[in-house]
Amino acid sequence: MASIWLEDVTLPQFPSWNGDKKTDVLIVGGGMAGLLCAYFLQEAGVDYMLVEGRRICGGVTAGTTAKITAQHGLCYQKLLKHAGYEQAKMYLDINCHAVQRYREIGSSFDCDFEEKTSYIYTTDHPKKLEQEERALLQLGYHPTLTDAKELPIPTAGAIGFLRQAQFHPLKFAAQIAKGLHIYENTFVQKWKDHTAVCEQGTIAFRKAIFASHFPIVNTHGMYFLKMYQSRSYVAALANGETLDGMYMDENKNGFSFRSYKNDLLVGGGAHRTGKCRGRREHLLEFVQTHYPKPHIRFVWAAQDCMTLDGIPYIGPYAKHMPDCYAATGFHKWGMTSSMVSAMILTDLVMEKQNPYAVVFSPSRSMIKPQLLVNGWEAAVHLLLPAKKRCPHLGCGLKWNRVEESWDCPCHGSRFDKNGKLLNNPANGNLK
Secondary structure (H helix, E strand, O other), X not given: OOOHHHOOOXXXXXXXXXXXXXXXXXXXXOOHHHHHHHHHHHHOOOOEEEEOOOOOOOOHHHHOOOEEOOOOOOHHHHHHHHOOHHHHHHHHHXXXXXXXXXXXXXXXXXXXXXXXXXXXEOOOOHHHHHHHHHXXXXXXXXXXXXXXXXXXXXXXXXXXXXXXXXXXXXXXXXXXXXXXXXXXXOOEEEEEOOEEEEOOEEEEEEEEEEOOOOOOOOOOOOHHHHEEEEEEEEEEEOOOOOOOEEEEEOOOOOOEEEEEOOEEEEEEEEEEOOOOOOHHHHHHHHHHHHOOOOOEEEEEEEEEEEEOOOOOEEEEOOOOOOOEEEEEOOOOOHHHHHHHHHHHHHHHHOOOOOOOHHHHOOOOOOOHHHHHHHHHHHHHHHHOOOOOEOOOOOOEOEEEOOOOEEEOOOOOOEEEOOOOEEEOOOXXXXX
């Protein structure tokens, strides 16, 4: 299930780390967030090193649909209601800054960077669009409205952000990775004070950034209670119509659309990892219904960390892990959130104030009913009998016949049929 992004790009290769070393800043994770942190630290002249357990961009970044937008669903009416004007405004502003930073960097690279209007459409709830428009106007942003007629399905309208963007994520990553201090196939096994222990040696650090998708240290931060993982699917059609905009349904069970050159990327089938079989088939049925005789060139899966309030966790990892920082919980907006993470965390590790950090603080309070529901989901699968159990926290694994993998419905770890780790937070293979 390789993605379209792997078709026409060769990522640079880097050596693994062997021996013992000291560094000012250690970055764990070589996806887009980790690479951008390294890129900014190198620009600032900071001593750093980035370690990646496999190859750079070999995980979530390779599965993205690569939309760069400050429009994260119909989020601003919710932010105004639950977080207040100030934090909603800061969330909007820094995500707009993130789009601009991509524009500044991407325009100098060959990465198929294109400005596009980003749209959230609805099939049956036009009032939701009106409410979002009012929220955005209150925040000083003027969206555009459309009937979304270029989509293959009838809609009740769409709300758009002008001058957003799309690109080829791996072409972009290949360019920014050049010359960075990266070590691949360097898997962090455990932490002790300010030292990372790898199979090949140890790395002592002053500050550390965890950009490894799902935070790997269980004993602090309680991220396994505050997040879950969602799996979804993307099909690339060679004979789909080219779109002028990027589209996503406001309904979590809906579909997303964007073009890449002559291909149309259609995404959908989202479900909690380890639950809800048949969602990939649901996407393919939609494609076959709305695009007669489709030439499907690629089908792949994406996996996203979902926070309970919709806002990523970016900032100090936990109270009892001084000098460590986390970037996780990007939902379906990994590209923009990766840039936001890099802008905030590189400031924090350089001991600079960042006014936006408060919005994304991992230590912010959670709504108790949300925590209880997420905790109950995990507890059920911890107690039920199962053939195999996840080495993360012992939950029963579910066999995924479509992808031939063992999936954890509690926290989203995945393993291939032979027990090899595919997705964290587990940090080892099945035994």
